[in-house]
């Protein structure tokens with residue numbers, strides 16, 4: 001990662017409502033994220049945290065409310081928004097039949113590509129030195145997650161939306177990632193994530209709690 005900082009940006013959600021099939025999930029969610037923000041979406045299992053992240057990333061439609069990028073409806077700014085966004089889903093998304101290096105190469109192609117020495121260095125920095133040429137099917141769940149997370153060391157995109165990025169990551173790895181999130185925010189980037197970890201070292205972390213809609217309360 002370079003030491004450059006990012007131009008001003010903002011993602012705002014106002015009174016977002018989202019329904020999946022017949023189930024009402026998000027009910028009036030408000031959220032504003034810009035340069036330097038670290039936001040953790042919290043709430044019980046099944047309440048809609050992943051759903052919110054997917055809506056914020058423009059991957060799922062919302063039913064009511066406003067979602068804006070740079071003050072304009074995201075639906076009209078999709079190309080510009082996508083150029084600023086790095087989204088990691090709750091599955092690692094690596095291809096088992098490719099090596100760690102091939103996977104990272106493929107993932108970085110989505111952002112215009114990256115030369116091999118930088119890919120190798122990123123894998124080494126996430127603790128995968130010596131595993132570059134291993135097929136991902138031979139890696140553990142935590143190692144596969146690290147392959148996906150290596151993108152964070154290479155990307156120049158300011159807005160990271162990360163669904164459970166710390167799943168299967170050991171304690172030392174969690175600390176390293178917390179430092180990376182802090183560094184990204186210090187450069188003017190922003191992170192919106194879900195995690196069941198406490199994220200204790202992120203002092204400027206803001207929590208947004210998703211509450212169950214009333215019809216889910218007695219479940």
Ligand SMILES: Nc1ncnc2c1ncn2[C@@H]1O[C@H](COP(=O)(O)OP(=O)(O)OP(=O)(O)O)[C@@H](O)[C@H]1O
Nearest residue numbers: 020021023025043044045046047048049050051052
């Ligand atoms: N693909 C889907 N199609 C329809 N409904 C879904 C789908 N995925 C999830 N849901 C429903 O949406 C609800 C919210 O799911 P979501 O994954 O957003 O919750 P979450 O808060 O992230 O949960 P967790 O903490 O367990 O990861 C679930 O209770 C489930 O009923």
